[in-house]
Structures are given as C-alpha cells and as structure tokens.
Amino acid sequence: MKKQVCIIGGGPAGLLLGHLLTQEGVDCVVLERRTGDYVLGRIRAGVLEQVTVDLMKRLGLDERMKAEGLPHDGFNLADGERLIRIDIKELTGKEVMVYGQTELTRDLMEASAGRGLEVIYGAEDVELHDIDGANPHVTFTKDGSPRRVNCRFIAGCDGFHGPSRQAIPASVGKDFERVYPFGWLGILADVPPCNHELIYANHERGFALASMRSNTRSRYYIDVPLTEKIEDWSDERIWDELAIRLGPEAAAHITRGPSIEKSIAPLRSYVYAPMRHGSLLLCGDSAHIVPPTGAKGLNLAASDVYYAAEALSAFFGKNDADGIAAYSDKALARVWKSERFSWSLTRLMHRFPEDGDFERAMQVAELDYIASSRAAQTSIAENYVGLPV
Incomplete structure (x- = not known):
C-alpha cells in the first residue's frame, strides 16, 4: 500500500x-504489533496536562473525558507528618485532568474507523527501510503474509523496545540515561481514593503515592528495591505499608480492598537525540522515558x-x-525540561541507597522551603501542569 x-x-x-x-x-496508516484488547489492557498513568486535553478537544473526542474525568486544581507533597498542598490553579490559572490512559486510548480506538484512520493490529516483524532518503518503506507480516507500506515519512511511536529507534544508525544518535535503584510497586483497587488530590510522600521507610483513576478506583504506589518480588507482597502488606508512608492524615481515609492489578515497574530517565533522522520522526517512549514521578510520560508523548x-x-x-x-530541536527542548522536573521530584521524594544524613537533611530543608515559599510552589506548579508547547 x-x-x-x-x-x-x-x-x-x-x-x-x-x-x-x-x-x-x-493519508496515513497505523501499524500495531499487538491486538486492540492487549493495548487496552495496559495499566498506565492518567494525569493529563492541558496540551493533551486540548488535542483531544481539537479532535472532538473529549466528550467522555469531560463527563468522567476529574479536574484537579492541586496536589500534595507529604513528609510523613504533614501535607504540603500545591495549589496549581491559584498559582498558574490552569489545572490537570485525571483520566486514565486506557480510557483515552479507548476513545481514540473507537473513533478510528468512523474517521477513516486505518489501524492494522497484529502487524508483526515490522522493519523500517531506506529511512535516510525521501522514499522509505515499512515491511511487516499480517496473519503470516508479508505486507509493505511505501510512504514519505515514518513516525516511530512504538515505545522504548520498538524497531523505530533501532533503525537509526548507531553513529547518528546518542543515549542519555539514568537507571534508578528502585521500582514502583503499584496496586489498583476498586475503592474510593484517600484524598481528592494526589499525594506524593517522602517517608523514612520510602516513597509512596496516592492517586486515582476515578472516584471509585484508586491507584497506589510504594517504592521497593528492584530485588523485590511481587508475590512476596500480599494486598494486606501493601495497604499496611501505604498507611505508614502516606502519614496519619491520609491513612485515616484509606479504604482497603482486593487488588485488580499489582506490578513492580523499574524507573529510568532516558533521552535519545536526535529525534529525527532522514524521513523518520520519533515520538514518545521511542525517544524518551521519564520516571512516573510528576506524570510526564503520556504528556511528553502528546x-x-x-x-x-x-x-x-x-x-x-x-x-x-x-x-x-526543526522537529527534533523543538521536541527535545521540552523533553529535557520535563526530564529535569521528573528527575528533581524523584530525587526529592525518594530515599536513595547511597544517601546519608546530609542528603536527608537537604530533602527536609527543600520540603520546608517549598512549604513556606510561594515562588517555589509556583515553579513546581508550572512544571506540573505542563510547560507551553
């Protein structure tokens, strides 16, 4: 084709x-290796910046998001004893939208056929060819039969492990990476959230996050060493740990329930540059990864x-x-600023194995400064709601 x-x-x-x-x-086509059901089964974040909300609005696909999404005008940092509220609406005039990535993907998928967007699921063995020139093509197999797409441009939106970035010659690009010594153990449960806004907590036992997908579905995280195994963490053990790390105010409002999903996700900061080579443009996780602290992954892709x-x-x-x-330079300018914010918030809210008393004292001092400084809160709020595109 x-x-x-x-x-x-x-x-x-x-x-x-x-x-x-x-x-x-x-005229475009989307190739996806997995089935549509598999894509919708991925459990991902759901805090949307204005850029993401605006793109869905531009497409006229924001009706369900407006009806079911939860606008948030603030979030909280916790230090084990208190909640430091960042009033992003008052500080920036903007807000974020809590709407699950799965639901946003569903909206896009269900509208594809009616709008003439061809999506081919089950496209296996995808390979990119002749990306250096003006006549690239893509080969793949569908139901065992070889297929080919001749095109002018290729957009690599296939994630960190996809073939797009791998098609760029090694001499062309550079990797920037920081791998973190812990992962996030997440639990998803059909229980009301403990707070109507997100809570990022720094406790002597480790990091915790209280978030939600809706008013009846909650998503919680704690950080654990990468050596931990999910089978060693019962629901009860996770709930107990969350109650300690989130602090007494949040713990008093935690509703416990059976998990729908549990997993441990490793954390890394990663950037590949440039984000364009010849006729290939990289978007999203194929070019960069951020730790989930600050909810930048999907929004950077947007x-x-x-x-x-x-x-x-x-x-x-x-x-x-x-x-x-100009695509690569423009995209990377925003990517690096978001990487900086995600890295700095991760550094502030987590205990690193190599940290000693000095590093801990610096975290305490920084949180105290944030609690008392409108300027510090404004800087955090501006980055949290998303920098201009």
Missing part, C-alpha cells in the same frame, strides 16, 4: 498522531505528537519543510 505517513505503534501516541493527521487530510502533526501537516499541505527540519 502507499501512504503519506506510516505510523509505527498503536498506543495513545500513535493513535493521537493518526487522528490529527487524518483531520488535516494527510507534545511530541503536537510538534510532529504540525510539521507533517505543513509539509503536505503547504510544501513547507521547515517544521520537519
């Missing part, structure tokens, strides 16, 4: 880009998609290649 753009990856980034390009009359959609639409609609040429 022949398309103007071939999008690799049918998660939220790939689907969002596909819808934006289709809306602008750009800002990449925003830049990529603008550049590709200008190329095909106006024969303007300036956006393509």
Whole structure:
C-alpha cells in the first residue's frame, strides 16, 4: 500500500498522531504489533496536562473525558507528618485532568474507523527501510503474509523496545540515561481514593503515592528495591505499608480492598537525540522515558505528537519543510525540561541507597522551603501542569 505517513505503534501516541493527521487530510496508516484488547489492557498513568486535553478537544473526542474525568486544581507533597498542598490553579490559572490512559486510548480506538484512520493490529516483524532518503518503506507480516507500506515519512511511536529507534544508525544518535535503584510497586483497587488530590510522600521507610483513576478506583504506589518480588507482597502488606508512608492524615481515609492489578515497574530517565533522522520522526517512549514521578510520560508523548502533526501537516499541505527540519530541536527542548522536573521530584521524594544524613537533611530543608515559599510552589506548579508547547 502507499501512504503519506506510516505510523509505527498503536498506543495513545500513535493513535493521537493518526487522528490529527487524518483531520488535516494527510493519508496515513497505523501499524500495531499487538491486538486492540492487549493495548487496552495496559495499566498506565492518567494525569493529563492541558496540551493533551486540548488535542483531544481539537479532535472532538473529549466528550467522555469531560463527563468522567476529574479536574484537579492541586496536589500534595507529604513528609510523613504533614501535607504540603500545591495549589496549581491559584498559582498558574490552569489545572490537570485525571483520566486514565486506557480510557483515552479507548476513545481514540473507537473513533478510528468512523474517521477513516486505518489501524492494522497484529502487524508483526515490522522493519523500517531506506529511512535516510525521501522514499522509505515499512515491511511487516499480517496473519503470516508479508505486507509493505511505501510512504514519505515514518513516525516511530512504538515505545522504548520498538524497531523505530533501532533503525537509526548507531553513529547518528546518542543515549542519555539514568537507571534508578528502585521500582514502583503499584496496586489498583476498586475503592474510593484517600484524598481528592494526589499525594506524593517522602517517608523514612520510602516513597509512596496516592492517586486515582476515578472516584471509585484508586491507584497506589510504594517504592521497593528492584530485588523485590511481587508475590512476596500480599494486598494486606501493601495497604499496611501505604498507611505508614502516606502519614496519619491520609491513612485515616484509606479504604482497603482486593487488588485488580499489582506490578513492580523499574524507573529510568532516558533521552535519545536526535529525534529525527532522514524521513523518520520519533515520538514518545521511542525517544524518551521519564520516571512516573510528576506524570510526564503520556504528556511528553502528546507534545511530541503536537510538534510532529504540525510539521507533517505543513509539509503536505503547504510544501513547507521547515517544521520537519526543526522537529527534533523543538521536541527535545521540552523533553529535557520535563526530564529535569521528573528527575528533581524523584530525587526529592525518594530515599536513595547511597544517601546519608546530609542528603536527608537537604530533602527536609527543600520540603520546608517549598512549604513556606510561594515562588517555589509556583515553579513546581508550572512544571506540573505542563510547560507551553
């Protein structure tokens, strides 16, 4: 088949880009290795910045998000004894939206066929060819039969382990990485949240996060060493640990219940540069990973998609290649600022194995400063709601 753009990856980034390009009359196809049910089964974050909300609104796919999403105008930092509330609405005039990534993906998936966006699930053995030039193509197999897409551009939205970044010659790019010495043990349960806003907690026993997917479904995390095994953590043990780390005020409002899902996710900060090579543009996790502290992963992917959609639409609609040429620098400028925020918040709220009394005293001093400084709270709020695109 022949398309103007071939999008690799049918998660939220790939689907969002596909819808934006289709809306602008750009002929594209999305290739996804997994089934649609598998994509929807992924448990991911759900705090949306304004850029993500605005893109769904532009597509006219925000109806369910407006009805079911939870607008948040603040969040909390906890130090084991108190809650430090960051009033993002008062400090920035903006808010974030709590709406599960699964639900956003569902909205995009269900609208695809009716809007003429072709999505091919079960596309296996995907390979990218001739990305250096102006006539790249993608090969894959579907139900055992070889297929090929001839296109002008390829958008790699296929995640950290996908083939897109791997197709770039090793001499072209550079990896920047920090692997953290702990992971997040998460529990999902159909119980009301302990607070109507998120709580990031720094306790002597470790980090904890209280969040939610809805008013009746809660998502909690604690950090654990990477050597821990999920089978050693019963629901009861997790709830007990959460009650200690979140502090007495939050613990008094925790509702316990059986887990729907439990997992341990490793944490890393990662950036690959450049984010464009020839006719290939990288978006989302294929180019960068952030620790989930601060909820930047999906939102960074959305800002990449925003830049990529603008550049590709200008190329095909106006024969303007300036956006393509500037894509990597523009996307990376925002990526690095978000990486900085996620890294700094992770460093503030976690106990690292190499830390001693001095590092702990610095965390206490920083939290005290944040609690008493409007300027410090404004800086955090500006980054949390999302920097301008």
